[in-house]
Amino acid sequence: MRVNTPVDFGLLIRQARKARGMTQQQLARSAAVGRQWIVEIEAGKRRAELGKVMQTLAALDLTLSIRGEGIPETRKSEVPIEAIDLQAVLDAHRRTSR
């Protein structure tokens, strides 16, 4: 999902945290930040430290990506989208739907 503002970050972090059934306290420990900081980032703090934000995303197992002119789609080390065997998909479909 696209992220345009610090408020978006807050909402998504909170959403992911709840989806994992974590409390602010647990997330704070896991991300090595204060609980207070979690409260603030979830509220959309603009002046939050970039590094802590990324620690938090990592603690939630979330990945961040940038796209735009002049930025390659992936890095060498990144795993590209898995190739799809269209033929197999179509065969399977024919077998089940008729």
Next chain:
Amino acid sequence: MRVNTPVDFGLLIRQARKARGMTQQQLARSAAVGRQWIVEIEAGKRRAELGKVMQTLAALDLTLSIRGEGIPETRKSEVPIEAIDLQAVLDAHRRTSR
């Protein structure tokens, strides 16, 4: 491209800036930050303000997105990936390859 650390942010911002032929001064003005700040973020400053980072990405026309468990692929307002007419693709393929 995936972004895991503040250093990644720096490299990508610099890369995008150069791809647009902008100087640090120009980017700084466009993003409403100090030139000094651009120097630091490009060097991978961990404690940079989240808000300014996003202003800068916006000034470079870069988009940020988050992915992971519990985070929807897109927001209502976001434009989904364009649907592909597989039939047309296959037809075209057959026409050219045989």
Next chain:
DNA sequence: TTGATTTGTCGCCGCTCGCCTACATTAGCT
């Protein structure tokens, strides 16, 4: 409702940010 957990808010305080000006260094020209 009651009790317990979770979340939000407050004040304090050391530390660092980010802007500014000015200077040093490096790149990119002809």
Next chain:
DNA sequence: AGCTAATGTAGGCGAGCGGCGACAAATCAA
């Protein structure tokens, strides 16, 4: 080489961060 623009660095400054402990308020379960 020589000049100019661009980039990196330094010191100083006000402002705000983020951690802490302690409370309030809200949420949830039985």
